[in-house]
Amino acid sequence: AQKVTQAQTEISVVEKEDVTLDCVYETRDTTYYLFWYKQPPSGELVFLIRRNSFDEQNEISGRYSWNFQKSTSSFNFTITASQVVDSAVYFCALSDSTDDKIIFGKGTRLHILP
Amino acid sequence: NAGVTQTPKFQVLKTGQSMTLQCAQDMNHEYMSWYRQDPGMGLRLIHYSVGAGITDQGEVPNGYNVSRSTTEDFPLRLLSAAPSQTSVYFCASSYSRGGFGEAFFGQGTRLTVV
Numbered sequence: 001a002q003k004v005t006q007a008q009t010e011i012s013v014v015e016k017e018d019v020t021l022d023c024v025y026e027t028r029d030t031t032y033y034l035f036w037y038k039q040p041p042s043g044e045l046v047f048l049i050r051r052n053s054f055d056e057q058n059e060i061s062g063r064y065s066w067n068f069q070k071s072t073s074s075f076n077f078t079i080t081a082s083q084v085v086d087s088a089v090y091f092c093a094l095s096d097s098t099d100d101k102i103i104f105g106k107g108t109r110l111h112i113l114p
Numbered sequence: 115n116a117g118v119t120q121t122p123k124f125q126v127l128k129t130g131q132s133m134t135l136q137c138a139q140d141m142n143h144e145y146m147s148w149y150r151q152d153p154g155m156g157l158r159l160i161h162y163s164v165g166a167g168i169t170d171q172g173e174v175p176n177g178y179n180v181s182r183s184t185t186e187d188f189p190l191r192l193l194s195a196a197p198s199q200t201s202v203y204f205c206a207s208s209y210s211r212g213g214f215g216e217a218f219f220g221q222g223t224r225l226t227v228v
Contacts, residue, residue: 009154035216045157045204045219091157100145100164101172102206102217106156 002027004094004105012111013082021077021108023092029053032096034068034075039089039107051075079110087112116140120205120220127195127227135190135223137205145208145215146188150174150201151222157204163188195227 003026013019025034036048049059051068059066063080079086089109095102121136139146147162149172159172163182177199179191188207192199203223208215 006156043202043222045206047216047218050216093157099170100162101159102147102208103159103173104149104157106154 002094002096002098002101002103004092004103006090006092006105006108008108009106010109010111012113014113015084016081018078018080019082019110019112021079021090021092021110023075023077023105025073025075025092025094027094027096027098029096029098032094035091035093035095035102036066036075036077037091037093037104039091041088045091048077082112084112084114086110118205118207118218118220120203120223122223123221125223125225127192127225129195129197129227131195132191132193133195135192135203135205135225137188137190137220138186139188139205139207139218140186141207141209141218142185143207143209143215143218144185145210145217146182147172147206147208147217148178148180148188148190149204149206150199151204152201160190160203192225195225197227199225200227201225 005024032053038046065078067076089107091107093104118139144165148160149157161180163169205220206217208217
């Protein structure tokens with residue numbers, strides 16, 4: 001069965017610090033997709049990244065970077081030089097080829113303090 | 115493009131009442147799903163559909179019905195509302211099954227059952 005664990009319920013950092021959000025997943029499948037979504041205080045869900053299981057290259061997009069490690073079943077998300085606008089709830093999600101479900105973790109609430 | 119449209123945005127129901135949460139997308143997406151978001155629980159999948167005429171259960175389907183008569187619409191029905199169904203509901207659509215495409219989310223419906 002699929003499972004996504006985001007062990008960090010809430011994190012607070014001071015602006016300009018780097019912060020890493022952890023995501024550990026479980027699946028028996030060899031073909032799967034991993035996602036990160038952001039939910040700012042306004043409540044909408046914003047897609048950030050999708051990564052398939054065959055692509056272990058790390059991804060960097062501006063201040064955001066993602067570290068995918070199949071050996072540890074982790075897909076961690078790092079924000080460099082954090083800004084107050086990064087304050088949000090961040091969700092990691094998983095979909096494998098067993099069925100068509102996209103399963104989310106419980107989310108990590110990130111507070112960036114000015 | 116309107117994307118994914120959910121109505122209503124807010125709703126208060128009395129225990130035992132029924133209602134339908136509407137979800138429509140104009141992106142010709144095959145895959146649609148409903149999630150509920152509760153504090154500390156993340157996003158939990160209620161029902162999903164991989165195309166018109168096909169629906170399946172997610173993690174928490176009890177108390178909810180769905181149907182998919184057209185590609186565009188995926189309504190969620192509460193037949194007899196209970197206080198445990200107080201939540202924020204999100205509809206999502208994707209151009210492909212499961213993880214093959216990113217999910218686009220509606221703005222959410224905040225439902226309170228008293």
